[in-house]
Amino acid sequence: MISDIVYAELSSVLEGRLTRSKSELDQHGLSETWFPLTPPEAVAYPESTEEVVALMKLCHAHEIPVTGFGAGTSLEGQTLAVQGGIVVDFSRMNRVLRINDADMDAVVQPGITREALNVELRATGLMFPVDPGANASLGGMAMTRASGTTAVKYGTMKENVIGLEVVLADGTVIHTGSRARKSAAGYDLTSLFVGSEGTLGLITEMTVQLHGQPEAISAAVCSFDEIGPAVEAVIATIQVGLPMARIEFLDAASVDAVNRYSGANFPLKPHLFVEFHGSEGAVAEQVEMFGEIIHDFGGSDFEWASKAEDRNALWTMRHHAYWACLALKTGSKAVVTDICVPISKLADAVEQTRADIAASPLDGPILGHVGDGNFHAILLVDPDNETEIKEAKRLAHLMAERALALGGTITGEHGIGMGKKGLMAEEHGDGWAVMGQIKAAMDPKNILNPGKLVP
């Protein structure tokens, strides 16, 4: 519990930008998925690294839990202050500090969203491609090692964060990485913080890799009669080394949801949404090769979206698919699964998952970033119905076990938070204990996002 005296101290270092108004606490106690409302004791809005340092020093002295908050779009309860304390909302630290055109990198504050960054980059010919769908903050994306539709070409946050400024548990500030393209100078602390979900420190500044805006873009949609050939076509495309920028799978149930929510009119069959980036010549070549592969696997003719507004409409539909699925069942919440398997196992994993869900009373559209071997079932539950939540968790557990049995992982991009902690020992064995050792060494008082990720 934060005493009134400590609250006043904390408020003073933030020049009053600390609140315990019920509406703000509730707003920061929500999650996008099925977790119950978990309001923190206070919400802080720092505006500088110095303020985060002052805040952390006080919280360290008083052993107050600190949980970072970006845009609140995480799916495994990462931002919920399950042990009370303070949520640090980075929405006021949302500036682009520097854009280095020549080296194609940018230094940004963690609260900036990916869409806002790309608006600022528009005139430079550069872009930040990592696209988890939600308009997440870059700090949050780094902390969950997010990826999304474009990782198949541009990589995940692991590949696109090249340096960090981090405030540690005791208020010490460190800088990881450099602006060089590679380094062999000691432990890769940047990679350690990326994916650490706020349990090792708070990001206050980050250097991200930018990419050139492609000269040419082509997007298309095609359908298949069955799941198997759709996924096999993806596998074949990857194996011939065709460089797709995006390749998304939606099963018939997802397509139905998208049609209803976005007013589209796709046939109720499994679909692939694809996009190619490159020079005019390269994209034309890729489109032709892809067309041949799709044809071999019995896919429909493409509908190509050559105009920018048509492509935007297509990807907006894809990005809204999560809410489209929720809208299938009034008042529902989702237990979202997120397995990732080796490409060669993808068809097996998707088809077995489809069969499990078909045999269950729950609805669960399947969709995902199949170019990475990553897909989700959106298991729809009434959040007040224990039986449904239990059944959804059973299905989610089945999927995770299958992913591990196939040499994959329990989460491709959503992270662990609270939702997947129960599976960490199964995936990592004694490696999970090593994560615990690192956590204990770097945050011995366990004040940074306690209750998440580590044992």
Added chain:
Amino acid sequence: MISDIVYAELSSVLEGRLTRSKSELDQHGLSETWFPLTPPEAVAYPESTEEVVALMKLCHAHEIPVTGFGAGTSLEGQTLAVQGGIVVDFSRMNRVLRINDADMDAVVQPGITREALNVELRATGLMFPVDPGANASLGGMAMTRASGTTAVKYGTMKENVIGLEVVLADGTVIHTGSRARKSAAGYDLTSLFVGSEGTLGLITEMTVQLHGQPEAISAAVCSFDEIGPAVEAVIATIQVGLPMARIEFLDAASVDAVNRYSGANFPLKPHLFVEFHGSEGAVAEQVEMFGEIIHDFGGSDFEWASKAEDRNALWTMRHHAYWACLALKTGSKAVVTDICVPISKLADAVEQTRADIAASPLDGPILGHVGDGNFHAILLVDPDNETEIKEAKRLAHLMAERALALGGTITGEHGIGMGKKGLMAEEHGDGWAVMGQIKAAMDPKNILNPGKLVP
């Protein structure tokens, strides 16, 4: 000191594959660079993970230092047992355990060399591209986060190691990563071990990313009158996004060394050695675009090596450049530098380094993987001449400080070992202390490669 009783115990778990013969100790006490002979107390040759586990448990119990050894090609003294104890030579753990064609990955033991792996891959159409020049072991390459000539296209060991089996200080075995293309399941332990130089654990198995052998390859050499335009041409090539597979810079002194050592006849001017990989059409397009850029910067006409044997001869010359430089001065050893800077700063960094060396009594050819912003000066010293070693270290320190001032790193690919420990605080500040905390948590007895990398 290892007592005779402990020695017998250790020998017994290795079925006799432990030695203290002087010749073996001396052979494992050498380094490729200027460090004095540092023989360990014993050399072990395990043949399985189980043997490494048994060895580590005994060494843990008796607090005996353990230093891993692959091919002995590291350049910063990483394999030298500076606090005595055992060197674990992985040359008998050198098998390919599995090749997964469909997923383009392979599971190998750490002692296999990159050339041996590529021989085994030849018939699969796949390759392991990371190429540090020396025929290093994959375990050693992982531990130094090696890269080399092809990183500009295929990435470094950071990008190409996707999973590890590691024996920790107390003999616990963990498995990091998975065979999925991405994961958000907790701390990225794979990335923590890659680059850790044997200070956190011993790799006993590794899963590496493979790549398709390119359909077409074109290599070429061109010269420039001055360093500046040669490097500016590289920067321009990168900035237009031309995907080179290799782009190497050699200054006139390096070219002279290569001519003498390999019987070549290049003009004594700065050179670029380049290579493009891709489809026939893509390579032709890239070659043409590159030709235009080179022309704009006043480069000579290319000499293209279109035949495989000509290309092999070219890259063999490049790979032998280090020994070619050593041969310039009879009996010399090298203090090898390895800075990496943001691409936009590369011309400044190379030209200022050239000027520093020109003003010094030492010879120091400059060459490097300029597509990454990474280059080396091979500072030639008489290993018995204190004054020369001191002068070489002064120059190396100047280069490292310059790299940091330009936003770069003190080492792009050689790692820290003993040679660069003195610069870690300057590069990482309090981040170096964090590395020390992690080391202390994972190896509290400090038996894993003590004296290297961490404070």
